[in-house]
Structures are given as C-alpha cells and as structure tokens.
Amino acid sequence: MKDFVTLFQEIDATTKTNAKITALVSYFQHAAPQDRLWAITLLMGNRPRRPVKTTDLRTWVATITHLPLWLIEESYYIVGDLAETLALLAGDQENTEAPVLTLTELLQALQQLAGLNPEEQQAFITRFWMDHRGEDNFVFNKLITGNFRMGVSKQLVIKALAQYIGQDEKAIAHRLMGKWDPAAETLESLFGERTIENKAYLPYPFFLAYPLEGAPEASLGPIGEWYLEKKFDGIRGQIIVRNHQVFVWSRGEELVTDKFPEFDRLKDLLPNGTVIDGEIIPWKDGQVLPFAQMQTRIGRKKLTPKHLSEVPLIMICYDLLEYNGEDIRAKTLEERRLLLTSLLALPSVNSVLQLSHLLEFDDWEAAAQFRARARDFFCEGIMIKRMSSVYETGRRRGNWWKWKTAPMTVDAVLIYAQSGSGRRSNLFTDYTFAVWDGDQLVPFTKAYSGLTDKEILRLDRWVKTHTIEKFGPVRSVQPELVFEIAFEGIQESKRHKSGVALRFPRILRWREDKPASEANTKEDLRALL
Amino acid sequence: MLQFREEGIYFPAADCYIDPWKPVPRAVITHGHSDHARPDMGSYLCHTLTKEILRHRLGPDIQVQTLDYNEPLHINGATLSFHPAGHIIGSAQVRLEYKGEVWVVTGDYKLLNDGVSTPYEPVACHSFITESTFGLPVYQFSSCASIYDEINHWCAQNAKEGYSSVLIGYALGKAQNILANLDPELGVPLLHGAVFNMNEALTRSGHLFPGEWLAPEIPADRLKNAVVVAPQSVLGTSWLRKLRPYRIAVCSGWMALRGPRRRLSVDKGFALSDHCDFEQLNTAIKATGAQNIYVTHGYQAVYSRWLREQYGLNAVELTTHFENNEEAITGEDQKTPE
Numbered sequence A: 001m002k003d004f005v006t007l008f009q010e011i012d013a014t015t016k017t018n019a020k021i022t023a024l025v026s027y028f029q030h031a032a033p034q035d036r037l038w039a040i041t042l043l044m045g046n047r048p049r050r051p052v053k054t055t056d057l058r059t060w061v062a063t064i065t066h067l068p069l070w071l072i073e074e075s076y077y078i079v080g081d082l083a084e085t086l087a088l089l090a091g092d093q094e095n096t097e098a099p100v101l102t103l104t105e106l107l108q109a110l111q112q113l114a115g116l117n118p119e120e121q122q123a124f125i126t127r128f129w130m131d132h133r134g135e136d137n138f139v140f141n142k143l144i145t146g147n148f149r150m151g152v153s154k155q156l157v158i159k160a161l162a163q164y165i166g167q168d169e170k171a172i173a174h175r176l177m178g179k180w181d182p183a184a185e186t187l188e189s190l191f192g193e194r195t196i197e198n199k200a201y202l203p204y205p206f207f208l209a210y211p212l213e214g215a216p217e218a219s220l221g222p223i224g225e226w227y228l229e230k231k232f233d234g235i236r237g238q239i240i241v242r243n244h245q246v247f248v249w250s251r252g253e254e255l256v257t258d259k260f261p262e263f264d265r266l267k268d269l270l271p272n273g274t275v276i277d278g279e280i281i282p283w284k285d286g287q288v289l290p291f292a293q294m295q296t297r298i299g300r301k302k303l304t305p306k307h308l309s310e311v312p313l314i315m316i317c318y319d320l321l322e323y324n325g326e327d328i329r330a331k332t333l334e335e336r337r338l339l340l341t342s343l344l345a346l347p348s349v350n351s352v353l354q355l356s357h358l359l360e361f362d363d364w365e366a367a368a369q370f371r372a373r374a375r376d377f378f379c380e381g382i383m384i385k386r387m388s389s390v391y392e393t394g395r396r397r398g399n400w401w402k403w404k405t406a407p408m409t410v411d412a413v414l415i416y417a418q419s420g421s422g423r424r425s426n427l428f429t430d431y432t433f434a435v436w437d438g439d440q441l442v443p444f445t446k447a448y449s450g451l452t453d454k455e456i457l458r459l460d461r462w463v464k465t466h467t468i469e470k471f472g473p474v475r476s477v478q479p480e481l482v483f484e485i486a487f488e489g490i491q492e493s494k495r496h497k498s499g500v501a502l503r504f505p506r507i508l509r510w511r512e513d514k515p516a517s518e519a520n521t522k523e524d525l526r527a528l529l
Numbered sequence B: 001m002l003q004f005r006e007e008g009i010y011f012p013a014a015d016c017y018i019d020p021w022k023p024v025p026r027a028v029i030t031h032g033h034s035d036h037a038r039p040d041m042g043s044y045l046c047h048t049l050t051k052e053i054l055r056h057r058l059g060p061d062i063q064v065q066t067l068d069y070n071e072p073l074h075i076n077g078a079t080l081s082f083h084p085a086g087h088i089i090g091s092a093q094v095r096l097e098y099k100g101e102v103w104v105v106t107g108d109y110k111l112l113n114d115g116v117s118t119p120y121e122p123v124a125c126h127s128f129i130t131e132s133t134f135g136l137p138v139y140q141f142s143s144c145a146s147i148y149d150e151i152n153h154w155c156a157q158n159a160k161e162g163y164s165s166v167l168i169g170y171a172l173g174k175a176q177n178i179l180a181n182l183d184p185e186l187g188v189p190l191l192h193g194a195v196f197n198m199n200e201a202l203t204r205s206g207h208l209f210p211g212e213w214l215a216p217e218i219p220a221d222r223l224k225n226a227v228v229v230a231p232q233s234v235l236g237t238s239w240l241r242k243l244r245p246y247r248i249a250v251c252s253g254w255m256a257l258r259g260p261r262r263r264l265s266v267d268k269g270f271a272l273s274d275h276c277d278f279e280q281l282n283t284a285i286k287a288t289g290a291q292n293i294y295v296t297h298g299y300q301a302v303y304s305r306w307l308r309e310q311y312g313l314n315a316v317e318l319t320t321h322f323e324n325n326e327e328a329i330t331g332e333d334q335k336t337p338e
C-alpha cells in the first residue's frame, strides 16, 4: 500500500489540479493491476465500511501507549480527527521485517476484519500500527474509521483515468456510474467496449448547472437563445426504461427504484431504451407539497398504499438522454426537448411524468422579477439552459445555469460556539444563533459556514475572551454579536425549541453595525413561514 | 514564596516580577519573546545574551542588568540565578531561593538541542513552573537535526524544479535556527526585514548568521531559486508576490498536526519547535525532583491532571497571560517588528 500512501500524500500536499492529475496517472501506471480497481473505488468516494468500533480503537491505542483513556480523549478533542490522533499516538517506527501488504490485500483484510472477534481485531490493528510509519497509519486509520476521503473530485479522477486509459471522459464517467465490486471487475470489464450493452441499469452521468452570479443580461446575451424553466426543490433523478425494466437513479448515483413504485408502470408505457432526466417532487391535487414530506416518505423502510396516496411523487421531466436505445446526449437541447415532448404526449404517462414547462419572458428584466418572487410560484428560482447545448457531464460553467431566488434572512445573536472538526479543530467555527422572544433569546439554528478565514479567527478570539460557561466542547458566550443568517426555506417544527426548522442556514455577514437588542424576534421569524 | 499577581509572578523576598505583563519597577525576563519581555518596566534583569534583544525590541533607553548562566545574584537574603532553557538565544530558567526553598520558573524551554541556543540544563527545585504549549501525547517532535535535513532537502528539490523556497518562522529563534543549519550549497539566504534586523541586534552580542536583506529593489535574478526566511506576518500578503514562483513552508511545532498545516494553506509544514513536546516535559519535570508543579500556558488542565495521576505530583494549573505565544500560528496580533 506504500504507493497508495504516496499518492494520498501527493494529492494532500497540493491544491493544483494538474499536479493531482499527474500523481493519479502515475499511480495508475505503476500500481498492481488489481490495486488500481480498489484505488478507483476509493478515489470515487466509496469508502469501505468501518470494520471495528471506534471506542475499541481508542482503548487499543491506550494499551500500546500506556496512556490513560481520558488523555486519549483529550488529545482527540484537540486534534479533531480520530484517524490522525491514533496515528500520532501510535508513533512513527517502521518494522522493516514486517510483511508488505498490497492495497488489495489490505482492503480485503479489512473486509474480513469485521467478522473477527475483538481480540483478533486488536491483534491485527495494533500489529499494523507498530509495524508502520505515521503516514501509513494515518491512511490505514482513515480506512478503518470509515471516513476515508481523498482530496480529489470525481471529475478529476475521471480526467486522470481518461488520460491513462485513452478514452474520453464521458465514456469513463458513464462506466463508473453506480455501484461495482472491485473484486469482481477488471479494467477490461469496466472500461472495455462491451460494458454498456451488458449493464442495462447504467445511468448517464448527470450534467449539473452552475450557480449564476450577477445579472444575466451581461453574461448570457439575448434571452431568446435560452430555455428558462422553474427550478423545483426535489430530488434530481434519471428514469431508465430498458429490457422492459425500470430503474430510477438519484443524482447521488444511488439506485432508488424501490423508493418510487409509482414509476414502475412506465415499463409498459415507455419504449425500451428511454432515459429521462428530471426532478422528482411530491405532488398532489395539482399542487407541490413541502419537500420535507417527500423526505419522510423516502426515509421509510416499508411503503404502504397509505403513504403512497398521502405523498404521491411525480417527475418533472426536462431532458431526454436516450431515445429508442440511442444515446442522444450530443444532440442539442432543442432537439432533445422536441423528442421528450413527443414522448410525454402520451396521456397515459402524465399521471407520473410531466413536462417541465418553459417560462416565457420578453427580457431578462421580466425573468428577474419572476425570480424575485419565485417562492410565490412554488419554486426556488429559474434554470437557464442554452438551447443549443449538448448534455455534458458533471458541473460545468457556460451552458446550464441555476438562478436561485435570494435567500430569506434574519439578524440573529450568537449564543453558543463550538470548535470545529478536522482542519478547524482548534478554532470555534460552529455557531448557534438565537432570536428574541420577549426579553429571552431562543436558539433557532446552527450555522457553520459563511465567514471568511479572517473573520473566523477574529470570532474565535472573541469567543475565548467572552465565554460565560463551558459545557464540554461548547461554550456559551455573552449575547452581543449579531449575524445575518440566510436560509432557503423555513418550516414549522415541533422538534425545535423555536418552533421552526430552516433549510440550508448559513452566515451571510457579521453585522458589526447592530447591537444585540436590534436582532430579529421570534415573531419576525414566524412571519416568514 | 512566590505570589501570582495581576502584574505577573511576584517574588517578594527580592521585590521583583518574573516576565510581568504589566509595568512594574523590577522585571526579571526569561527571554526576549514579546509575550515574556514587555515594554515600560522600571528596570530589566536578564541573561547577558538577551540584553541586545531587549534593546532592539523595547528601545535603547531601557535599564538592563545582566547575569551569566549559573551566576548567583543575592538580594536581601534571597538568591536569583539564570540557567539555560534551550528555547532561544539567551533564554533562561530563573532559579529563586529563599530560606532553603527553591523555585524554578522556566519561561519557555525545550530539551532538544537546536544547535544555536545553549542546551537546557535541569535544575533541582521544590517547585517548578512549567509551560505546556505542546503538553499532549500527540506531540512527538523529531530531533532538530533531522528536521534541518528535511528542510535542506526540500529547498534543494525546489531549486531543482525552478522554485524559490520561503521558510516561515518566528524572527527570533526559529529564523536563526534555520539560518545556522541551512546547507551553504543553497546559496546566501534572503531575509525579511524583521529577521535581518533581529540578526543585526544579535551580531552585537557576538552571533553571526548568514543572509542578506531582501530589499525592495533587489534584482529579480537574485530571487531565482533563492531561500528566503520570513516571519509569519507575510503569509497572505503581497510581500510574497515578488518571490514567484516559490514554494512556502511554515516551521512550527503546530505543524505536527494536519489541521493547522492545512489551515495555513502552505505547501509544507516542518514540525520544528522551540518548546517541549509531551515526553520532553515529562523528562524535564522528573529531573527537577520537584513535588509542586505549576502548569502554565498551553494545555494546563490536561497536563496537570496527567502529572497528578501518573506521577503523584502536586500539580496545579496556573492561568497566565502568556497566551498566543510566539508559537501561535495565526492571527493578526502576531505583529513582527519590521
């Protein structure tokens, strides 16, 4: 696994895309054939399952270091990362006599580890720690704690693989979709010519829109070259009909067919070789239901007819990727949409599939007015797609844009701070905010992001000098600072003290101009419901 | 025998404060870092090698009296002496004795030999006041020599690939350690003004370090593949721009952890520290034979609990104002004199 550790370090040490690609390609060229497949699964973000309990890991490191458990805990709290803490504690001595494991051998050993008894697990893991250097142990610990992450995007891995294998990126991306078992595949079976025919369930890689910043008239040119559609708040998905079967994929590359039984009937209604891209939303009596209701339904293990009738789902269809078994992603959106429209003209499919309607505006100004009031139209903004665009892969600038409506905001008082984890482990970066309820402050949301690094440092120092009480990692602070909190949605919630739950809360800015007394109230917040 | 006062650690028998943080008539200074040597004291008592540092930092008009290591000073029946702390040039532990009772105030110290400052010597005492900057077992520092090797190797590799090497370290201490141990093959290093001025001051007490000032008008070809030593304050500023293309490394004990290393978004971190790691602290404390341990800046709560439970010592935490000391790696209040 040495070469994989080296790859990890090379990627970790740079923020430059080209350096990362070079490191990846060089790894693929030199690694053992089976290791490459295991490495690809790891690089694509498929983490191995955690084979041991993390509390056991702490106990075992305490045993070999002769340190008390509480000191291990304190160290972990400061470092903020268990894998790193364990690696730092286990030391940096290499045993050159120890057997050298390949990445494949190591990952297979880890798969078996889960089935062993704790004594055997302890023996394997402490042996590994004592035989290896800190850098090896760090990667090893990331794998056994189940939070392995490499600093590369999928797109970057795909790029490197495309270079290495000599195919184009789209083909590589397509073949890597969904789940596959590195033990059961070879490079040939994954990337060979016949792969697609054998795998009817394979979706196409999603094309994702880029957020639009600034006014569209400046950057996008005449509005007539674009399709504008409502941006719905649902689950992006692909519906595939092939070989008289239906497959539903989510954007997270999960096969979620079972969660959407209403689409099953499409196997008899749509021709084989059809792939539709769209947004799955909860829809009843001609109206969009709140997103949370769909979430609850999807979370259920068992779906009863009652659940189905309470929260029926449909897909708002906006693109067609495969038509009569032919990959049509290289056609223009205008052409694809024409084919999609003809397909959905079949009245029998309309109970579950609806065409995404085009919004007609005379100019960008009119579009901007619609966007500003998007919530009144039960959507969260506008999608802007170039009519002549082909269907690309991944998130790219240029042809597809999402133009979300401005978030809702409130001014809130900082009342608790907690130190972050990982790279922010010794800074207070997790904040809880409150609004006024009479003369009381009621907490209503947490927010982690939105401040600049400089502001985080300043706030961190402020927290340290304005602490009222410490509860473990949390500190209550003097209620003095006001922040503008932005969010995408707000809903009634019985689980929250404030009675509301926010969607995607984040800090918009630090309102140094406002005293705490001028922060918003609970009534202000409820008025947004 | 000592009192912990608003102004600092007070020794009534000799009527003086050790590293006071508020103005007092008589200050005893362990070393020249700005969190220990503050302005506006009536008079300063420090080790011989610290004098020029204080004059450079606090102005030429300050009143300074000096002692060598192990040279006792008798005041009203009390005895005060300085002993090597191994932290930076001139750094001293202060030994205080009165009526047979002995205390040692360490200031900052380390046991590893950095090749520049006088190596640490244990001093037997009854009560020992120790820092705990890196007082957790996750801190396990390698020898300074092995880190100097890594630094030299890194700089050579950068030069080979056409990059300058920027080494970030505190202008007093780390900078000199790096400079004294740079491979001469790498060429004459270029110094940020803060480092250059500090070296000038150290020249007056007989220390010579290689390097020339990186003046604004320095010719561009002189910057090519150069080694540059600069303080923390240049990070994220336009000062670095003229050095392009460069790679940048921070030299600090904090670099032992990945979080701080990544937060600074530099190319490399070298865990080169002027402070003790966990094992060094344990070794030092056992060597003093002290029963009473006062633990200051750092992980004082955790580390004093460890001392109580592991060694049965009477260890307590002491809250001081030595926060964000020179090992601190971020923050605007880390102003370095230019």
Ligand SMILES: [Zn+2]
Residues within 6 Å of the ligand: B031, B033, B036, B087, B108, B325, B326
């Ligand atoms: Zn110091």
Ligand SMILES: [Zn+2]
Residues within 6 Å of the ligand: B033, B035, B036, B107, B108, B322, B325, B326
């Ligand atoms: Zn200090």
